[in-house]
Amino acid sequence: MYIPTYNDVCAAHERIAPYIHRTPVLTSSYLNGLSGAELFFKCENFQKAGAFKVRGACNAVFGLSEADARRGVATHSSGNHALSLTYAAGRRGIKATVVMPETAPKAKMDAVCGYGGEVITCAPSTEARERTLEALVERTGAEFVHPYNDHRVIAGQGTCARELLDEAGELDAVVAPIGGGGMISGTCLTLASLAPTTKIFAAEPKNADDAFRSFKAGRIIEDDAPQTVADGLKVSLRERTFHFVSTYVSDILLVSEEEIVAAMRLVWQRMKIVIEPSSAVAVAAVLKNPGLFAGRRVGVILTGGNVDLDKLPWIARA
């Protein structure tokens, strides 16, 4: 198992720079007052394709040899990674194929197609998904890019913390949401090298606390179909991301569904930016733990802004 190094982050940064936004770092005097901390929000909701995932996807796609690239890329995901990989493939002019369960929302399939990707549906089970993907790879020779358990993807995500430090200066802590652990792993990779005294906290929905339980148990525990509004955080750690989490993370902070929705609404209302529930998990963790963060300089990674504007979690619908 190849574990990427900070050199891989630097190489990734140079490789992907033409295809990503250097997203802004915003501050909010209101949220500073509320948390007692000095907060620096890294706004990956403004990123290409609406989420940080495009960093890792671009690093994987643009790192391929010409011969490999010609055979295209493939993944399974019904979320931001699918969109990001399709975006990256489009920029390189190669094909992207995404395996999705036939039960995935049509809007998500349409979004991939809108970016020029192809969707192949399968039965809604892990086994069907893996079999469909394997058959696809065998048939086409496409390069499989896992959403997070991939050293190229982790190195790509590490470029986000590098920009954050560059903009905000020294930080006492960085907080990012955790699902499969790609963003946290990249953050660990960068901070361990650039700012080894900066503490790293992962934030997770209480309703999908598999990373928390894995962290405490010292081995990967998988969740069985967790239910949370933060739909980007339902997946489980894998060996590469567990390595980073267990080595570098100070703690994993849990937040309730109500806390996630309240933090999301608060950011929309006061900062006037659209963030998705997964991003709000990190904000909620900061607001919930003044003992950890008050009086400190804290980076908060807002991971994405892809929200169904017709189904906001605080509005009861007709």
Add this chain to the structure above:
Amino acid sequence: MYIPTYNDVCAAHERIAPYIHRTPVLTSSYLNGLSGAELFFKCENFQKAGAFKVRGACNAVFGLSEADARRGVATHSSGNHALSLTYAAGRRGIKATVVMPETAPKAKMDAVCGYGGEVITCAPSTEARERTLEALVERTGAEFVHPYNDHRVIAGQGTCARELLDEAGELDAVVAPIGGGGMISGTCLTLASLAPTTKIFAAEPKNADDAFRSFKAGRIIEDDAPQTVADGLKVSLRERTFHFVSTYVSDILLVSEEEIVAAMRLVWQRMKIVIEPSSAVAVAAVLKNPGLFAGRRVGVILTGGNVDLDKLPWIARA
């Protein structure tokens, strides 16, 4: 009637700089593609108190002599000007009193109180409002700051276009929404001096087209209680703002309610920022008029981001 000059804009800018944000100018490759233009969005939705109005309010408040300031400031408004004047007064440590109709939403009254202002209610008529305000001014000696028909306010709003030009460089056109005309008047003031060949377009809801009709008729025509989702744009021009509109504006562009809501949703979805319906009026006007804007460098002033997140205009409620 004192008509402010560009010197007043420069003086205002220096005066208010410590109390306002220098808001960012954002771009969107998606909206460029859709409009055919190169768009520069001046994001006053990120401004203090959530709207450009704080520029004019701060200029009025911080321009007062010590003796005048001690008697406080007063206005009638149930919208962004009320919040902004209260914010400005708070920063100077003086009292702000706002006259609102007793039918105004409680949320708006609470917002003013939350910023430290005092609300006085009156019957919901123009006559009651003016009588209440006059009595208040007579009793307390407070300085009345009109939401837009005030040379200090207009000079303050002119600082916005100055920052836009500074950031975006030469522009072929600037588009801003028009209600009472304060923002457009300040924009005219600045552009007439700094960029006299840049065309100025005002954008107005078809359902509240009093400025359009005034512009065509060459005299102020007032609307009788117009109904539009862009609630910041329901008021009518007054003599100072009519002067600027009739002298410098190239045209007033009308948009329907559906176009406003669609443009608002599009900006939220693609740019990941929260803008209020009034801001969306300018975006809708650009999208509707490719004949005017395609191939041009166009500044678009997003005037504010104060939205009731529980009542989004594209969501049918339970």
